[in-house]
Amino acid sequence: MVVSTVEKHARKKAPHASRLYRELVPAYEALWPMVAKKRIGRAIGNLGLTGGQQVLEVGVGTGMSLSAYPRDVDVIGVDLSEDMLGQAERQIRDESWSRISVMRMNAEQLDFEDSMFDVVTSFHVISVVSDPRRMMWEMLRVCKPGGRILIVNHFRSPNPWIARMVDSAGAFTRHLGWRTDLDLQEIVSEMPLRVDRRYKTSPASLFTILSASKTAS
Numbered sequence: 001m002v003v004s005t006v007e008k009h010a011r012k013k014a015p016h017a018s019r020l021y022r023e024l025v026p027a028y029e030a031l032w033p034m035v036a037k038k039r040i041g042r043a044i045g046n047l048g049l050t051g052g053q054q055v056l057e058v059g060v061g062t063g064m065s066l067s068a069y070p071r072d073v074d075v076i077g078v079d080l081s082e083d084m085l086g087q088a089e090r091q092i093r094d095e096s097w098s099r100i101s102v103m104r105m106n107a108e109q110l111d112f113e114d115s116m117f118d119v120v121t122s123f124h125v126i127s128v129v130s131d132p133r134r135m136m137w138e139m140l141r142v143c144k145p146g147g148r149i150l151i152v153n154h155f156r157s158p159n160p161w162i163a164r165m166v167d168s169a170g171a172f173t174r175h176l177g178w179r180t181d182l183d184l185q186e187i188v189s190e191m192p193l194r195v196d197r198r199y200k201t202s203p204a205s206l207f208t209i210l211s212a213s214k215t216a217s
């Protein structure tokens with residue numbers, strides 16, 4: 001069997017990611033929604049999703065975002081961590097969300113055919129994967145031409161003072177598997193993508209919301 005470099009890398013990374021997120025689930029569930037849930041809900045609301053659309057969320061985690069999707073769209077959430085997915089599954093069951101499902105999958109090697117989804121979203125994931133550009137290419141590959149891409153994440157500030165300040169926290173956050181130095185422009189350069197809107201919910205926010213469309217080429 002031929003095993004690609006990415007697959008080998010994913011296999012090597014999987015135990016770390018799984019262990020890390022298993023340990024983090026309780027703290028994550030308690031604190032993270034206070035920081036991020038509202039921002040994600042607003043970003044999903046701004047997509048103006050319509051009934052019957054097919055949505056993929058990459059790195060769905062415990063499913064914090066799922067309540068924000070309209071009940072008449074079909075949502076598949078993927079994540080590498082079974083522990084995070086377990087929480088998401090419980091929520092889907094408890095809420096009887098018949099059009100939402102989750103499955104274990106590597107963001108850097110999505111097991112979907114090309115151009116399957118109207119919308120592909122991802123929140124706070126691109127800075128924890130081993131190859132952010134590879135993940136972005138995968139999101140674009142499975143998105144229909146003209147389809148939408150929505151990303152919420154921390155990216156390196158264009159302001160050198162802020163960038164340096166945040167970089168100094170990078171040594172700590174890297175232990176948690178999070179990079180603080182991603183340059184959004186570098187990630188999306190030369191990709192078939194048109195940035196429709198790039199914004200923050202407040203000037204001091206560390207998180208950027210990128211709303212984009214897949215172009216035809």
Ligand SMILES: C[S@@+](CC[C@H](N)C(=O)[O-])C[C@H]1O[C@@H](n2cnc3c(N)ncnc32)[C@H](O)[C@@H]1O
Pocket residue numbers: 017021032036058059060061062063064078079080081084105106107108122123124125128129130
């Ligand atoms: C910071 S959490 C964000 C979770 C969720 N999107 C949220 O905003 O609450 C990062 C998530 O990415 C997942 N993850 C990390 N590497 C991944 C990969 N290569 N493929 C799929 N999911 C991955 C982790 O398991 C974790 O659930």
